[in-house]
Amino acid sequence: MENVFQIIAEKRDDEGKGASRRLRRAGRVPGILYGGEGEPVSISVDANRFAQQIQNEAFFSRVLEVKIGNQKERAIVRDLQRHPARPVILHFDLQRVVAGEEITMSVPLHFINEETAPGVKLGGGVVVHFMVDIEIKCLPKDLPEAIEVDLGQLRLGESIHLSELKLPAGVKLAEEIEDEENDQPVVGIESPRAERAEEESAEGAEGAEGEEKSSE
Numbered sequence: 001m002e003n004v005f006q007i008i009a010e011k012r013d014d015e016g017k018g019a020s021r022r023l024r025r026a027g028r029v030p031g032i033l034y035g036g037e038g039e040p041v042s043i044s045v046d047a048n049r050f051a052q053q054i055q056n057e058a059f060f061s062r063v064l065e066v067k068i069g070n071q072k073e074r075a076i077v078r079d080l081q082r083h084p085a086r087p088v089i090l091h092f093d094l095q096r097v098v099a100g101e102e103i104t105m106s107v108p109l110h111f112i113n114e115e116t117a118p119g120v121k122l123g124g125g126v127v128v129h130f131m132v133d134i135e136i137k138c139l140p141k142d143l144p145e146a147i148e149v150d151l152g153q154l155r156l157g158e159s160i161h162l163s164e165l166k167l168p169a170g171v172k173l174a175e176e177i178e179d180e181e182n183d184q185p186v187v188g189i190e191s192p193r194a195e196r197a198e199e200e201s202a203e204g205a206e207g208a209e210g211e212e213k214s215s216e
Contacts, residue, residue, distance in 0.1 A: 004062075005053055005059055005064045005065070006064070006067060007045055007050075007064055007065070007066045007067065007094070008046070008049075009033070009043040009044065009045050009066055009067065009068050010044050010068070011041060011042065011069070012030065012042045012043060013042070015042065020090075020091070024090070027046065027047050027048065028046060028047055029044060029045050029047050029089050029092060030043075030044050030090075030092075031043050031045065031091060031092035031093065031094060032091075032093055032094070033068075033075060033095075033096065034093070034094070034095060034096065035075075035095040035096040035097075036073075036095070036096025038096060041068065043066075043068060047089070050089060050092075051087075051089065054089070057108055057145075058145045058146075060077050061105060061106075061108065061144070061145050062076075062143065062145060063075070063097055063140045063143060064076065064094070074096065074097050074140065075094040075095055075096050075097060076094065076095055076097055076105060077093075077094060078095045079092065079093040080092050080093075097140045099139070099140060100139065101139070101140075102139055103138065103139075103140055104135060104137050105135070105137075105143060106133050106134070107133060107135075107143075107145070107146055107147055108132065108133045108145075109129075109131060109133055109134060109146065109147050109148075109186065109187075110146045110147070110148050110149065111127070111129065111151060111187060112148060112149070112151065113151050114127045114151050116152065117152060117153070117189060118153070118154065118155045119154050119155045119157070120151075120189060123156030124156075124192065125156040125157075125190055125191055125192070126189065126190060126191075127151065127187060127188075128187065128188050128190050130159075130184065130187060130188065131187070134147060134162070134173065134186075135174035135175070136171050136172065136174055137173070138171040141170075142169065142170030144168050144171060147165060147168075147171075148166070149165065149186060150166075151187065151189070154187075155189065156190075156191065157188075157190070158188065158189060159186070159188030159189070160187050160188070161184065161185050161186060162177055163183045164186075
């Protein structure tokens with residue numbers, strides 16, 4: 001893949017909250033690399049470089065190269081522990097990947113042709129995103145940075161469901177769609193809120209009027 005993210009890490013031997021606080025004061029972020037065929041390894045990375053890398057959406061949906069001394073590993077981001085009040089990463093988890101083993105990942109959805117969709121351009125509707133990412137399964141080599149969702153043919157009142165997504169070769173949904181209840185909408189085009197409110201109000205008034213007549 002282009003623009004491979006490389007994490008330059010150092011092994012750390014000290015454990016515990018005190019050791020982690022000392023690392024953070026020194027401008028580093030503690031983390032752990034686990035899974036695959038190796039033992040868990042406690043590591044740390046430069047806080048400034050790491051903060052820049054996580055600003056890129058693709059960082060979370062790519063197989064990363066982790067360099068520890070002269071050793072290189074391949075891994076994915078599994079968890080970030082953030083400070084509750086400040087834009088600071090307190091800890092991170094990386095999971096090794098094995099070439100022939102499937103991984104489960106959450107990848108972002110990229111919506112295209114929203115402004116030119118018939119439901120928007122001709123119907124005056126608004127696009128409503130029910131999801132911004134989805135969980136997929138695939139081999140590491142097939143991992144996409146994002147899933148593209150094309151609204152080019154979507155009309156007012158229509159929506160695109162999970163089963164209608166066009167997934168790249170080798171990629172499948174993490175959970176199989178067994179029935180309509182599981183086939184959730186991803187994105188749709190609806191009437192503007194003001195118009196919907198008027199319609200609902202009119203329907204409510206008609207219903208009330210019908211009840212009055214039936215009670216007479």
